Amino acid sequence: MQRIAIIDLGTNTFNLLIVEYAKNKKPKVIFKNKIPAKLGAGGFTEKKIKPKAFQRGLDALHIHKDSINEFGVFSVHAFGTSALRDASNSNKFLKAVLKETGIKVNIISGEKEAELIYNGVSKAIDIGPKPQLIMDIGGGSTEFIIADRKQILWKHSFDLGISRIWESLAPSDPLHERDIKALGKVLDIGLKLLFSALKQFPVEGLIGSSGSFESLAKLILVLKGREYDFAKNTCYSFKLNELQMIHNMLIKSTKKERKKMKGLVKYRLDTIPLASVFVMYIISRLKIKEMRLSTYALREGVMSEMINMA
Structure with missing residues (x-):
């Protein structure tokens, strides 16, 4: 061993x-x-x-x-x-x-990061035979991968990390409608490559890896009074109406109110409302009907690669 x-x-x-x-x-x-x-x-x-x-x-x-x-x-x-x-x-x-x-x-590189995220996600979840969109919201960049269980069809790393966006937009607390519109404009322009790729590779659903997606899942579970061991269960299926409910709560909340929310880690208090807007933008723009969480992401992808090379 x-x-x-x-x-x-x-x-x-x-x-x-x-x-x-x-x-x-x-x-x-x-x-x-x-x-x-x-x-x-x-x-x-x-x-x-x-x-x-x-x-x-x-x-x-x-x-x-x-x-x-x-x-x-x-x-x-x-x-x-x-x-x-x-x-x-x-x-x-x-x-x-x-x-x-x-x-x-x-x-x-950003492209290598996207590849490794796919490796990690595929160890946690059955992506399925039809193309899915994998989304990993980082602090400095956000990776999008279009893939099925066998292969990556398209991948790209965008300089649209949530901390980068938060510093750039300097949103009010709680979020104002103008902040949400401003982020929408940033994404309309910044994600043109993604929207072009999706015309070639239409997707069935969205898979969010780790990070902000895990926080959203935990907030839903706390609200429902349910326990869920993310260490043992590497996949979680969202109900979009529950996600919408959490989203509405987050965008109306102040930082002081978010501090009291169970399931939300301290270092996401500032950025989680914008991250939620980002996710809902993708769901709305792409008319996503199914969303899942993979608790595995980049580091698990590296683990897989290292073990395969050993």
Whole structure:
């Protein structure tokens, strides 16, 4: 048995996954942890990691390094996404990470990120024989993949991450109608490539991976008074009327009110109303009739690739 660690250095969160595996056996998750490093915070316009974000990133990786040491990991695979792709000082950050923790970080392209998200989602959910749209809302970028259970038909990474949008639009709290309209205009223009691809590959439904989609699912379950173990159940099917109800609640809520909502993590308090608008925009624009959640995403896709290569 061997243990490997995967670290996803996202724009908002640094995610650690430690798995144990042996040849021809299903990998077993030993440990998971998410730390809200907010690496991209305040730096989207300048394309720079700000000093406080720089330090938060290092602090988060020191914590992950301690976990890696504690669990006796054989090899570490760390990768950076949107914030590190864009930042002019990303090399400085990567050098500091290597010097302080011994962790070597590779920056992956948006297209590779989309491919790995598909790999992760396909391990959690039966995508099905007909094309589905997979959507992964990140902090700096959002990936869309059109795929069936056998293959990717089309993929693209858009610089439309929810933290990037939030900083750009600077919406009121609670959201005003003008904020919703402004986001709609941004998406109308920014997602033209997606809408063009969907003419070639019409989809049956939407699959949201991890992140904001998991938060929306948890809010629905809390409202219904239901328990759901996302560690054991990697898939969740949304009822669109329940999603609409949560959406209406979120867009009318203040940050103070969202702080009291069970199932909502602290680092999504600012962005979850806009994320909900983004999701509902896609559902409305594409006339989606079915939506599912995959709790697996990028890091599980990397895990799959690493184990296949071992």
